[in-house]
Amino acid sequence: MRRRDFFKTSAALAAAAVLPGCKSSAQMSGSDDLRLEWRPYTGKLKYTFTIATYSRTETPLVLVRLSWRGYEGYGEASMPQYLGESTQSVTSFLARAAQEVLPRFKDPFLLDDILSEVDALSPRDTAAKAAIDIALHDLLGKILGRPWWQLWGYNPANTPCTSYTIGYDASDEIVKEKIEEASWTKVIKVKLGMGEQEDKRMINLIRERLDTVICIDANQGWKSKEMALDMIGWLAERNVCLIEQPMAKEDLDSAAWITERSPLPVIADEACQRLADIPRLKGAYDGINIKLMKCTGMREAHRMAEMARGLGMEVMLGCMTETSVAVSAAAQLSPVARWADLDGNILLANDCFEGMFLTDGKITLNDKPGIGVEPIKPFEEL
Numbered sequence: 001m002r003r004r005d006f007f008k009t010s011a012a013l014a015a016a017a018v019l020p021g022c023k024s025s026a027q028m029s030g031s032d033d034l035r036l037e038w039r040p041y042t043g044k045l046k047y048t049f050t051i052a053t054y055s056r057t058e059t060p061l062v063l064v065r066l067s068w069r070g071y072e073g074y075g076e077a078s079m080p081q082y083l084g085e086s087t088q089s090v091t092s093f094l095a096r097a098a099q100e101v102l103p104r105f106k107d108p109f110l111l112d113d114i115l116s117e118v119d120a121l122s123p124r125d126t127a128a129k130a131a132i133d134i135a136l137h138d139l140l141g142k143i144l145g146r147p148w149w150q151l152w153g154y155n156p157a158n159t160p161c162t163s164y165t166i167g168y169d170a171s172d173e174i175v176k177e178k179i180e181e182a183s184w185t186k187v188i189k190v191k192l193g194m195g196e197q198e199d200k201r202m203i204n205l206i207r208e209r210l211d212t213v214i215c216i217d218a219n220q221g222w223k224s225k226e227m228a229l230d231m232i233g234w235l236a237e238r239n240v241c242l243i244e245q246p247m248a249k250e251d252l253d254s255a256a257w258i259t260e261r262s263p264l265p266v267i268a269d270e271a272c273q274r275l276a277d278i279p280r281l282k283g284a285y286d287g288i289n290i291k292l293m294k295c296t297g298m299r300e301a302h303r304m305a306e307m308a309r310g311l312g313m314e315v316m317l318g319c320m321t322e323t324s325v326a327v328s329a330a331a332q333l334s335p336v337a338r339w340a341d342l343d344g345n346i347l348l349a350n351d352c353f354e355g356m357f358l359t360d361g362k363i364t365l366n367d368k369p370g371i372g373v374e375p376i377k378p379f380e381e382l
């Protein structure tokens with residue numbers, strides 16, 4: 001049986017059996033057209049978020065819904081400043097995809113063709129592409145009545161704990177508040193790269209209060225490889241488990257120099273955007289941080305995780321500040337990640353979906369189909 005026929009048969013059987021989360025045949029009366037809708041949404045941050053390169057209190061998001069024969073899949077684009085996307089660029093891209101790509105497909109199971117054509121619309125727009133990709137995966141999972149961790153064959157017991165991010169702040173009082181807020185977590189992520197003195201002040205403030213293991217993200221902020229290695233040595237004595245992006249993403253030679261000498265694993269984030277970046281990072285970093293918004297979504301994220309594993313590199317999963325839609329989509333891959341930084345929804349004061357949750361800090365995947373999310377009120381009212 002050809003793969004496409006297999007999926008069609010599986011879809012029909014799943015729908016006929018009315019598995020949990022599936023719609024009955026009476027509900028399958030919707031159109032054969034793939035219908036894409038979108039809503040801009042302003043994510044409000046619980047705290048002002050400061051990293052080595054900028055600071056903000058809100059984040060622009062675009063929520064999407066993809067419908068087919070009465071089934072609905074949800075997706076999301078999150079647009080941090082450094083990726084160069086905006087509400088306007090995302091909504092224009094979605095309008096183009098809705099007009100130029102989706103009308104030519106009546107079968108949503110042609111996922112590879114659909115997403116390749118969406119990707120080919122422009123060289124960038126990775127968050128806009130991720131919104132469509134996530135919604136299509138959610139839709140297919142719902143038609144099949146299965147979550148994606150299961151369709152990929154991953155063991156949901158193998159999920160890591162998520163880290164919870166403490167952003168930089170110049171005020172000791174605000175940092176202490178953030179530490180208090182993070183006291184539940186099993187892994188803290190700290191954003192450094194503000195200079196040696198400030199970086200050590202942040203770590204000392206945390207270590208005076210908590211002994212929780214720490215992941216460090218320097219966000220390209222360290223200026224020389226020697227200084228970076230000194231800092232890593234200092235951090236290694238303070239229960240730190242990894243170092244993310246110590247120096248500028250272009251500087252592979254320094255990354256390789258640091259990785260060779262570092263007592264802690266060194267992970268590429270800004271240096272690793274998409275699948276094609278991975279082979280040249282082998283040897284320069286110990287692992288990669290995969291984020292749906294920079295790699296165009298679940299299809300490519302899954303390929304990246306499998307390529308990294310095949311090359312003997314570590315897999316970390318990250319996110320932007322985003323709702324439970326994009327976080328739950330990324331969490332489907334978490335059984336193969338050694339570390340996960342999937343706290344985007346927790347950093348939001350106005351998450352508008354329910355999905356992946358944490359049990360004592362550990363990522364807990366639900367059995368709901370697709371990416372396992374439900375809006376807290378109708379999509380039209382979000």
Ligand code: MG
Pocket residue numbers: 217219244245269270289
């Ligand atoms: Mg990072």
